[in-house]
Amino acid sequence: MTSFDPQHDDLPDWDLDAIRPPGAIEPVPASSAPELRGRRVIVGLPGLGWRSDLRADETVVQGSRTYVPVLPEQEWYRAEAEQTEVFAPLVPLERVWVETVNSSIAIDPNADLVSRLVSLDRPPIQWPTPVREAHRVLGRRVVKVPSPDEKTAVDRRDLRAVTEPHTTADGDICVRVSSELDWYRWVWSGQPPKTRAIPVHLLWVE
Secondary structure, eight states, X not given: OOOOOTTSTTSOOOOGGGOOOOOEEEEEEGGGOSXXXXXXXXXXXXXXXXXXXXXXXXXXXXXXXXXEEEEEHHHHHHHHHHTOOOOOOEEEGGXXXXXXXXXXXXXXXXXOTGGGOOOTTSOOOBOOEEGGGOSOOTTOEEEEOXXXXXXXXXXXXXXXXXXXXXXXXXXXXXXXXXEHHHHHHHHHHOOOOOOEEEEGGGEEEO
């Protein structure tokens, strides 16, 4: 297995200290989110488990209860791209959590299994992982962070990896990525996505 340890002599001279990691994904109750339409959400019940890769629409009130229309991401993207009506199951508001980016949560690189245990009362925080340390990235949600010379750039999210790390003709170690819309359109239309090669040290698995 190839090692992607940046200290390895055969790898590029990446200035990893100058790369800022993206914020973690912190789920918050949907009841506290000002707008829900198009937001990525997690649904489930404490103690039983959680389902992610979903998108929400605005709340619906029926009787005395508030519900959130929730769609699998692929269906949401297709409905938005083709302006079609789709059936969205209604999930009680208290069972829906919204994914939010929290840049103030620090990652402990030395965290062991015990310190990483989570409570089943709420969906866990999703810590970003450098792609160079991930064993599999194909199809995963990824974040591109700015390079050190992009002082005013912001993190680019809603991307999917369409390859594993590979070496380009120029000798760079890269992963080809596409927009999430193109990734899902590939399924329903058969049209391959437009992709671009991103240096692996600028990519994190979300």
